[in-house]
Amino acid sequence: MAHTGDAVATRFIKMAHNFTSLNPGEWIRLQNQETRHYGPSKAVDQDRKTEYHSxxxxxxxxxxxxLGSTRIIYLIKILSRQNSYDFRFHDIEIRVGSERVDSGNLTSYTLFSRYLGPYKASxxxxxxxxxxxxEGxxxxxxxxxxxxxxxxxxDVQVYVAP
Incomplete structure (x- = not known):
């Protein structure tokens, strides 16, 4: 499977004093295949009218x-599709790792959270x-x-230790 990587600019909101936003210039997108129209950077392009989908x-x-370097991650916020296809977001694992994995087998990463769903736009x-x-x-x-x-x-937002 081919991988693509492209630099992206994104926003990360300071949520509380113990979290800080990341430097957007450090982000690099990866995915497990080429997409025709909805590349991985669309999940962090600050435009809620766009989206990534495989x-x-x-x-x-x-x-x-x-993330460009190892960080201590405390919070990850995910916004899935906000229309009639919201049901597709289910049985999700969010993981954090220290080494790049190109195979799509992400089980070596630490399980951060699991979302069974089903998701609703509301x-x-x-x-x-x-x-x-x-840490990862x-x-x-x-x-x-x-x-x-x-x-x-x-949209995906990641919050880290300052």
Missing amino acids: DDRLVYPWWVVD YGYLSCHRAEGV RYVSIQRVTEEDDMLILQ
């Missing part, structure tokens, strides 16, 4: 971000919080059920 008919679709952002924080450089979001439906992300 191509059709992929089993275990995934999305990974390289939920808005899903917040995944780890009070003790998880890479954050992954992956559907872990054996079905060939797209992974769709409208």
